[in-house]
Amino acid sequence: MNSLVRTVTGPLPVSAVQGPVLPHEHLALDLTRPTDRAAFLGARHAAAVARELADLRERFGLALVIELTCRGMGRDLVALARISRASGVPVVAGTGWYHERFHPAEVGSACVQELADILVEEITGGLGGDGVLPGVIGEVGSHGRAPSGPEVRTLTAAARAAVTTGLSLATHAQLGVGGPAQLEVLTSAGLAPYRISVGHQDLLDDPVVHRELAAAGAYVAFDTIGKEHYQSDATRLRSLLALLEAGYADRALLSCDISRHSYLAGAGGQGYGHLFRSFLPRLRAAGADEELIDLLTRRNPLRFLTGGDGGRHGAAEPGTAARPAGQPVAVPDPGTGAASGSRGAPVTEVTTGAGAASDPWAASRPAPGTGSAGQGGRC
Numbered sequence: 329m330n331s332l333v334r335t336v337t338g339p340l341p342v343s344a345v346q347g348p349v350l351p352h353e354h355l356a357l358d359l360t361r362p363t364d365r366a367a368f369l370g371a372r373h374a375a376a377v378a379r380e381l382a383d384l385r386e387r388f389g390l391a392l393v394i395e396l397t398c399r400g401m402g403r404d405l406v407a408l409a410r411i412s413r414a415s416g417v418p419v420v421a422g423t424g425w426y427h428e429r430f431h432p433a434e435v436g437s438a439c440v441q442e443l444a445d446i447l448v449e450e451i452t453g454g455l456g457g458d459g460v461l462p463g464v465i466g467e468v469g470s471h472g473r474a475p476s477g478p479e480v481r482t483l484t485a486a487a488r489a490a491v492t493t494g495l496s497l498a499t500h501a502q503l504g505v506g507g508p509a510q511l512e513v514l515t516s517a518g519l520a521p522y523r524i525s526v527g528h529q530d531l532l533d534d535p536v537v538h539r540e541l542a543a544a545g546a547y548v549a550f551d552t553i554g555k556e557h558y559q560s561d562a563t564r565l566r567s568l569l570a571l572l573e574a575g576y577a578d579r580a581l582l583s584c585d586i587s588r589h590s591y592l593a594g595a596g597g598q599g600y601g602h603l604f605r606s607f608l609p610r611l612r613a614a615g616a617d618e619e620l621i622d623l624l625t626r627r628n629p630l631r632f633l634t635g636g637d638g639g640r641h642g643a644a645e646p647g648t649a650a651r652p653a654g655q656p657v658a659v660p661d662p663g664t665g666a667a668s669g670s671r672g673a674p675v676t677e678v679t680t681g682a683g684a685a686s687d688p689w690a691a692s693r694p695a696p697g698t699g700s701a702g703q704g705g706r707c
């Protein structure tokens with residue numbers, strides 16, 4: 329596992345992240361199109377974004393944001409670094425491709441290896457000239473029950489880049505649909521399930537699919553919390569409790585996916601703090617204790633980001649290996665608020681490991697001349 333988190337302001341020891349993590353957010357993006365001019369977080373919003381994060385750091389200990397604005401989504405590394413420095417909250421930047429509607433021209437008819445090479449180049453060489461390195465791949469998107477042809481290529485390329493570089497990968501499953509198909513494409517390309525977070529599963533009111541993804545070893549992202557016009561938080565809470573009850577507390581991720589300026593708290597929206605101000609109190613009222621909250625909001629996202637499972641969940645039999653044996657997961661009873669099992673038992677602690685290398689990615693970098701684009705005959 330990686331003992332350092334790559335942030336836009338430099339490497340950060342995992343052990344330094346002592347507060348909650350928001351694993352799927354956007355701090356600067358541009359998804360505007362003629363029919364939607366508001367899917368935008370630009371320079372004029374940066375100060376408000378930084379103020380929100382600073383406030384969350386102060387009030388709730390927010391310790392890290394995983395920013396999943398990737399290629400074709402208006403990614404702005406300069407803005408991310410500025411927001412991170414102004415707020416004091418470390419930020420991880422991403423790379424990859426969103427779903428097909430937002431694919432840039434480079435996806436075109438490029439083959440999987442050419443696309444993978446683009447990502448590996450960014451991950452090993454940096455984003456632009458300022459040396460900022462992406463610390464995660466995502467959000468890599470698809471729409472519909474099965475990814476389109478171009479989306480199969482971008483997902484497969486992203487998985488190859490993840491395997492090559494040792495980064496984890498977060499997906500965008502449009503409206504929560506198609507998660508199992510994404511997982512199939514990604515794992516078929518050789519990526520271990522415990523390096524994968526399947527996105528937007530809180531938009532899908534289907535506990536069977538959630539359990540299926542978790543049993544396979546993937547992370548199940550409840551990452552649009554507060555977007556009530558897509559799904560009520562009441563339904564999200566019920567779905568999350570069902571996943572916890574099934575024994576998969578160590579697979580759930582929680583975030584808000586702030587993706588337009590009207591969602592900012594200063595604009596009257598739910599803000600990045602909705603998780604802390606609204607949803608976690610409801611989860612506590614349903615019986616979750618602080619151990620479980622820490623698992624869901626800190627240890628899980630860090631374990632996802634760093635690959636901390638070490639394969640324990642990689643080939644899990646459904647319902648058997650998604651939690652360490654002998655350590656029942658905290659499970660609030662959705663009906664009574666009482667817990668079953670040993671509520672709040674620590675499940676998987678993220679450790680920094682011994683003998684951390686100063687550059688844990690060095691060994692995974694392709695040797696010069698072996699990983700660059702333009703090698704004939706590979707497509």
Ligand SMILES: [Zn+2]
Nearest residue numbers: 396467585587
């Ligand atoms: Zn997103």
